[in-house]
Amino acid sequence: MQSLQNSYRKFLGVSFLLFLCSIIGYGQSISSVHRKAILVDTHNDCLSGQVLEGKDISALLSTGHSDYVRWKRGGVDIQFFSVFTGETPRRKEGFYHDALEEIDSLNRIILRHPDKFDFATGYKEARKKVHKNRVVAMIGVEGGHMIESDLSKLDSLIAKGMSYLTLTWNNSHDWATSAMDESGAGKILSTKGLSDFGKEVVKRLNEAGVIVDLSHVGEKTFYDALEVTTKPVLLTHSSVWSLCPVFRNAKDQQIQAMAKNGGVICINFYPAFISKKFVAAKKYWEGPGKDSIRASLQQLPAYHNQSALLSKQVANLVQQELSKSLPDVKEVVDHIDYVVKLVGVDHVGIGADYDGIGFVPKGLEDVSAYPQITAELKRRGYSNKSLKKILGGNVLRVIKANRS
């Protein structure tokens, strides 16, 4: 009896060990695929979100989504830094000046930390500089308004190393209309699409090897640009409209047209572009839900004549409620899966929009979390070859086709 018990215990011990090994082995295989792939993220807002606020992204930060340490934990090789200024310029000198200021801020980081960052403007250069200890930085200018309708300013941004230009941000301007305005969520437009000058801009970008980015643009601008461009385009940070119907996402027909052009849609992680449930929760908790929280707190003596304290507490509680509806990694990967099923594995990538989004999905809290995407794709049966394409190979193909 004693020996039977011993054998049983041994059997349990060995089984547990085998189980542990299989878990570790599985983890290692995911990690090695992830590390071997060249990971490219096509959109990050840390220049306007963190660097201009005085944060040092060369060291581990306790705020924001991005810094050198977390990029390397996430296995990031090439990061497009978004040069962004909104509808109103930060300084009186205007949009173009704002763009120059951000490009300078990136240059300073690279110059001060050559062991951590490098800079590239084209395919060969980027491939050559990919290094396990460095992040290769590329520049994406987000919003055609920054050229101030002046081709010489466009040329100057090209000379400073711009690798893509997003034709519009949420604001329409002289030569292109945005998704926000075209969809009726913003300003009323008298004309839609690309003007003749806008078509000149697209041609100039093609000549100069700068990628045309069609995230943020309205449908008319989207199709006008596809008609003019002779090179593959990117949607650097958009998700799938069929899964989450909001104006910033791409409809099936747009994704099919983009694939025909040889382009790539890079999935944005913003919960309000990923999950219908989150969109509905946001609408409620930022509207009537927020009003009812405020009304009930106002009854409490602690908030009498304390309007700043009251607003802060209302914002906290709204945040808490919204966090209950956040999507997870699986729902983000559903968007990748959807594109693959619609147009194949050659036309999807990652453009998380970290440091430009107020909420992040569960399990994808910052730039160190990209291995979770790889793990989920692997769980769904994606081959290593497909994983490499999704993680960066597809975007590299577009970079190469624009500027070898």
Ligand SMILES: [Zn+2]
């Ligand atoms: Zn954006």
